[in-house]
Amino acid sequence: MNAKKYTKADGQYFKVTNKISGVTLMYGELNESSELNTAHNVEFISEEQYEDERPKPKPLPETKMM
Numbered sequence: 001m002n003a004k005k006y007t008k009a010d011g012q013y014f015k016v017t018n019k020i021s022g023v024t025l026m027y028g029e030l031n032e033s034s035e036l037n038t039a040h041n042v043e044f045i046s047e048e049q050y051e052d053e054r055p056k057p058k059p060l061p062e063t064k065m066m
Contacts, residue, residue: 002039003037006035006036008034012029013045014028014045015043019039025040027055
């Protein structure tokens with residue numbers, strides 16, 4: 001597989017899916033100094049779609065101080 005390079009010039013928010021299975025591998029955001037290198041499929045998406053679809057971190061449980 002040949003990897004392609006993407007920068008913020010291509011788009012800011014993206015979704016990477018497995019080229020063979022179509023399974024979503026990751027969501028991400030590119031800034032001015034970062035780049036994405038992958039052989040998988042990349043779709044550039046809106047900020048709204050990014051916020052709606054990306055996995056959200058679970059809040060940490062509250063601990064009680066004694």
